[in-house]
Amino acid sequence: MASKHKLRFIDLELQNLKQKNLYRELRYGTVSGSMITINSKELINLCSNDYLGIPTGKFRLRQLQSSSRLVSGNDESYRKFESKLAKHKSHQNSLIYPTGYMANLGSISAIAKKGDVILSDELNHASIIEACRLSDAKISIYKHNDMEDLKKKLKQTAKNKFVITEGIFSMDGDMSSLKQITEISEKSEAITIVDDAHGDFVKGNDGKGTPNHLGVAKKIDLYISSLSKGLGSFGGYVSSQNNVIDMCVNKSKSFIYTSALPSVLIEHSMKRFESDREKQRKKLERNVNHISKELKQIGFEIRSNTHIIPIIIGESKLAMTVGKFLFDNGVFAQPIRYPTVPINKARLRLSITAWLSNRDIERSLEVFEKAYRKFVINA
Numbered sequence: 001m002a003s004k005h006k007l008r009f010i011d012l013e014l015q016n017l018k019q020k021n022l023y024r025e026l027r028y029g030t031v032s033g034s035m036i037t038i039n040s041k042e043l044i045n046l047c048s049n050d051y052l053g054i055p056t057g058k059f060r061l062r063q064l065q066s067s068s069r070l071v072s073g074n075d076e077s078y079r080k081f082e083s084k085l086a087k088h089k090s091h092q093n094s095l096i097y098p099t100g101y102m103a104n105l106g107s108i109s110a111i112a113k114k115g116d117v118i119l120s121d122e123l124n125h126a127s128i129i130e131a132c133r134l135s136d137a138k139i140s141i142y143k144h145n146d147m148e149d150l151k152k153k154l155k156q157t158a159k160n161k162f163v164i165t166e167g168i169f170s171m172d173g174d175m176s177s178l179k180q181i182t183e184i185s186e187k188s189e190a191i192t193i194v195d196d197a198h199g200d201f202v203k204g205n206d207g208k209g210t211p212n213h214l215g216v217a218k219k220i221d222l223y224i225s226s227l228s229k230g231l232g233s234f235g236g237y238v239s240s241q242n243n244v245i246d247m248c249v250n251k252s253k254s255f256i257y258t259s260a261l262p263s264v265l266i267e268h269s270m271k272r273f274e275s276d277r278e279k280q281r282k283k284l285e286r287n288v289n290h291i292s293k294e295l296k297q298i299g300f301e302i303r304s305n306t307h308i309i310p311i312i313i314g315e316s317k318l319a320m321t322v323g324k325f326l327f328d329n330g331v332f333a334q335p336i337r338y339p340t341v342p343i344n345k346a347r348l349r350l351s352i353t354a355w356l357s358n359r360d361i362e363r364s365l366e367v368f369e370k371a372y373r374k375f376v377i378n379a
């Protein structure tokens, strides 16, 4: 990692916790009935919240851990998958949270605090905005992907500076200018955080994500992602150097004070992670190219070059009308309105998947062509 010294303050805080006997460490275990096995030792489990102990045979699912990860919920499957995710990101370590939303809340508020400043892109996702608020750091919003504004705002003094951006913006489908952001951050000794919920598993070599795609993976200090998008599973995770992950274990309220994601979901994610993702990525790329090209040919103005393709309509009422027309003709493309996007920037947000067959695409394009003619949508 490029910027270890910037994160040295974390070691001091962790040391402080150890001195006060408040340091928390994860222990792995496997739950079975009333027992839990930790480090090959079978113990009676008096730490489960599975109060009714309903037999799992009925559900064909293995028993869930029913506890927080720092108590008895840290199933062995976590160790395996977190080490795979760390490798996937070329980071020292990773940590799974119950959702991507909670990964943002927990990790950002664990490392940023009062006296710090967070530079946040104006189009960042709601979970990033909430996380910044939770941290008590000063929040400074820079104009969307505007490097001059970022440079200007980074001039303010603060104990620690953080720059946070999405990798692929969820409502516009454009990529963050990560090459410039990491250069600017480096000059200002700022810590770079990327939420790549939409680029992870999709972009970059072997789906390593948007920073990898843009050649700056090593410069990202904290990487945040979701398992519910590219991987089509459920959960969220962060990856970083060891002390940052340690800090998350010790300080993330959305990690400490909630039940662990059930191991069946970890296993589900792992299976998908180990499947032939490359084949699916290629199919997705073909679908994106096909749809973008044809939508442009119909007359729509398509600016995105990713699998998130917004068709900007403008007024909310018209966006709803067009959305209904598509719906009535067998195509579901959700109209997105204020406050998710700015006023008068209502849009149909298409998210393209590898599920779509050529026939699905051709049928959708026919409906889009009709919609274009009927409503004369000028993006």
Ligand SMILES: Cc1ncc(COP(=O)(O)O)c(C=O)c1O
Pocket (backbone or CB within 6 Å): 099, 100, 101, 102, 104, 125, 127, 166, 170, 195, 197, 198, 226, 227, 228, 235, 236
């Ligand atoms: C950029 C971004 N970050 C985080 C999340 C939250 O992820 P999850 O659905 O896993 O909570 C989303 C979900 O829409 C997102 O778009």
